[in-house]
Amino acid sequence: MPIVTRFAPSPTGDLHLGHALAAYVARTMADNYGGRCYLRMEDIDTTRCRPQYMDAIVEDLAWLGISFEQEIVIQSKRFCKYAEALEKLRQLGVLYPCFCTRKEVAAEIAAMGGAPQGEQIDIYPGTCRKLTHEHRAELLQSGKPYCWRLDCRAAAKLTGPLEWIDLRFGKQLCRPELLGDVILARKDCPTSYHIAVVVDDAAQGVTHVTRGKDLFSVTGVHRTLQALLELPVPLWYHHELVCDEQGKRLAKRDKARSLREMREAGMSPADVLRLLDGFIPRENEADAL
Numbered sequence: 001m002p003i004v005t006r007f008a009p010s011p012t013g014d015l016h017l018g019h020a021l022a023a024y025v026a027r028t029m030a031d032n033y034g035g036r037c038y039l040r041m042e043d044i045d046t047t048r049c050r051p052q053y054m055d056a057i058v059e060d061l062a063w064l065g066i067s068f069e070q071e072i073v074i075q076s077k078r079f080c081k082y083a084e085a086l087e088k089l090r091q092l093g094v095l096y097p098c099f100c101t102r103k104e105v106a107a108e109i110a111a112m113g114g115a116p117q118g119e120q121i122d123i124y125p126g127t128c129r130k131l132t133h134e135h136r137a138e139l140l141q142s143g144k145p146y147c148w149r150l151d152c153r154a155a156a157k158l159t160g161p162l163e164w165i166d167l168r169f170g171k172q173l174c175r176p177e178l179l180g181d182v183i184l185a186r187k188d189c190p191t192s193y194h195i196a197v198v199v200d201d202a203a204q205g206v207t208h209v210t211r212g213k214d215l216f217s218v219t220g221v222h223r224t225l226q227a228l229l230e231l232p233v234p235l236w237y238h239h240e241l242v243c244d245e246q247g248k249r250l251a252k253r254d255k256a257r258s259l260r261e262m263r264e265a266g267m268s269p270a271d272v273l274r275l276l277d278g279f280i281p282r283e284n285e286a287d288a289l
Contacts, residue, residue: 003035004207007061007068008197010042011053014258015060018212018242021276023066025239026210038204039068043076044189044196060259064269073204075196082191085199085229086148086184092228094155095184097146098128099139123180124149149181150194152224159227164219167208167237176220198222202231213238242276 005026009019030037039061043049058072089095100108108125129151131139139146155176162174176182184192201209216238226233262272 008040040073
């Protein structure tokens with residue numbers, strides 16, 4: 001089967017060098033093996049995503065000379081698909097409503113001394129998982145806002161031991177508990193990144209998920225969801241990150257220099273791609289195929 005990759009930015013601002021790397025890795029991985037690469041707009045956060053940023057992303061990628069197959073997938077047009085996946089998880093008994101506010105969760109974690117995992121991740125202590133059926137029903141009936149969390153313990157009992165393969169780091173034991181009971185849907189957003197990404201990767205036939213190593217820790221959650229939803233399991237390639245002078249990865253929130261600013265400063269696409277050359281996967285990095 002041909003390799004299928006994707007580049008899936010969130011249209012919340014202009015692309016920077018880190019995004020260029022992610023797009024280039026996805027395109028290069030596909031090209032090295034005669035495959036296809038798709039573009040997907042992860043715009044489920046409708047409060048922050050803007051149509052003008054989608055247009056800017058397409059323009060920046062075209063300027064870089066990075067092309068994609070078929071039409072662009074827009075996640076905000078696929079909420080019904082994510083709702084179907086969420087309902088299946090609910091029927092499996094691996095979801096529970098969480099009524100805790102962010103402030104309450106932070107306070108409880110602080111009282112426990114914190115449980116950092118990976119990149120500044122605090123594990124939810126499972127407060128609402130422990131509610132009695134009667135108390136949960138009362139809270140639901142009261143109309144109190146809630147989100148849906150994945151019960152990773154219940155999920156593990158259904159799936160049994162799982163593994164996943166990274167083309168750089170080899171076979172990995174699936175450990176979704178490292179992130180705890182992650183949120184899969186909120187009142188203001190009917191899905192999460194975790195649900196949307198596994199549903200869309202399956203729908204687009206993605207065989208190789210290429211992304212930054214900052215997302216390495218979430219792969220256990222995604223592998224678990226794939227098992228629960230009976231979705232195909234891809235291979236993963238977690239590439240290095242582009243960092244600033246202080247060694248911190250580039251981010252929109254930190255006002256990382258955008259590709260548009262580089263272009264306006266007189267840089268050519270070749271200049272930008274040369275900055276990324278050391279990060280690009282070579283053919284021998286996919287020997288595990």
